[in-house]
Amino acid sequence: xxxxxxxxxxxxxxxxxxxxxxxxxxxxxxxxxxxxxxxxxxxxxxxxxxxxxxxxxxxxxxxxxxxxxxxxxxxxxxxxxxxxxxxxxxxxxxxxxxxxxxxxxxxxxxxxxxxxxxxxxxxxxxxxxxxxxxxxxxxxxxxxxxxxxxxxxxxxxxxxxxxxxxxxxxxxxxxxxxxxxxxxxxxxxxxxxxxxxxxxxxxxxxxxxxxxxxxxxxx
Numbered sequence: 001x002x003x004x005x006x007x008x009x010x011x012x013x014x015x016x017x018x019x020x021x022x023x024x025x026x027x028x029x030x031x032x033x034x035x036x037x038x039x040x041x042x043x044x045x046x047x048x049x050x051x052x053x054x055x056x057x058x059x060x061x062x063x064x065x066x067x068x069x070x071x072x073x074x075x076x077x078x079x080x081x082x083x084x085x086x087x088x089x090x091x092x093x094x095x096x097x098x099x100x101x102x103x104x105x106x107x108x109x110x111x112x113x114x115x116x117x118x119x120x121x122x123x124x125x126x127x128x129x130x131x132x133x134x135x136x137x138x139x140x141x142x143x144x145x146x147x148x149x150x151x152x153x154x155x156x157x158x159x160x161x162x163x164x165x166x167x168x169x170x171x172x173x174x175x176x177x178x179x180x181x182x183x184x185x186x187x188x189x190x191x192x193x194x195x196x197x198x199x200x201x202x203x204x205x206x207x208x209x210x211x212x213x214x215x216x217x218x219x
Contacts (some may be wrong), residue, residue, distance in 0.1 A: 004155065004169040007033070007128050016170050017128070018077060021135040023167040029053055031144045031158045032132055033172025035125040036066070036097050036181050036198055037151040040162060041068065041132075041141035047111040050140050054113065056165040059147045064113030065140040066120040070133030079139065080105050083189055085208055086186050095125035097177070097198025101185040112140055118187050128172050143180070153178040160188045184215075192217050 005016025020030045027049045029042050040056065042049035044067050053065060069075055073088055076082055080103040088098060104119040112119065124130065133139055143151045144158035152158035155171040182199040185192045191208060193201050193215045205212040 002159070002164050002169055004159070004165050004171060007170055007172045008120065013128070016168065017131055018134075018168055020132050020168045024049075024132070024136045026141065027052075029056060029162075029165060030132070030168045030170065031152075031155065031162065031166050032141075032170045033126055033155075033175065034129045034141075035095070035175075035214055036177060036179055038144040038155065038158045039068065039129070039141040040158070040166065041074040041139040043136060044112065044138040044140040045110045050110075050112055051138060052165070056162055057142060057145070057147050059142075061113040061162050063147075064115045064120075065142050066140050067112065068129065068133055068141040069121060069123050069138050070130050071123065074138060075123070078105055078108065078119065078121060079103065083186060088207055089184065089186075089204065090123075093199055094123040095130065096123075097125070097179065097181040097205075098122065099181045099183045101183060101187055101194070103187055105191065106200075110140075111159075120183065120200050122181055126172065128170055132170075151178075151180065165177035191215060 006014045007013040018133050023030050024043050027046050099120050099122040101120045145152050146161045153175040155169050180197040182197040183194040201212045
């Protein structure tokens with residue numbers, strides 16, 4: 001049976017954080033609020049938990065799970081090389097709605113799906129999510145919905161789709177923006193925006209001193 005905690009109440013929030021951290025460390029799934037939409041997460045280094053996450057979403061290994069981190073410093077330890085462009089984007093938009101696809105450090109013992117040596121990383125701008133991440137460490141986190149379903153902007157929408165496959169639901173209220181993160185691929189010769197969301201292409205272009213059309217790959 002799933003447990004739901006109202007994080008607007010200080011006592012429930014403390015109990016919920018404790019329960020979520022314990023569940024994640026124990027290989028179970030949790031739903032947590034982020035600054036974009038609600039996320040379905042587990043310990044990124046627990047392959048069985050990641051497999052359970054994919055199963056809960058009815059999703060295959062061909063759509064690997066992104067990873068959320070609780071600090072800039074964690075980012076450095078997960079990537080093969082921190083490029084100047086990656087550093088500029090992290091400093092400008094983290095924590096926030098920007099996900100970066102980078103080449104992962106080859107020593108990492110995790111299985112997020114068929115990643116071809118890459119990983120998508122983000123640091124969310126939400127105190128509840130960051131507190132959980134700082135206790136658990138990097139977490140595999142995908143949108144809290146079944147594949148093809150409505151992305152969850154509330155805990156109720158997540159519970160309706162995921163039910164008891166999740167051990168702990170942390171209710172942080174309705175998502176402030178309910179817009180998915182922007183995704184920038186940094187694995188090629190030039191950065192490419194794969195999805196425009198919470199952060200605009202123009203904002204990214206300004207930070208990197210590039211033409212927005214170059215980022216979109218439209219010229």
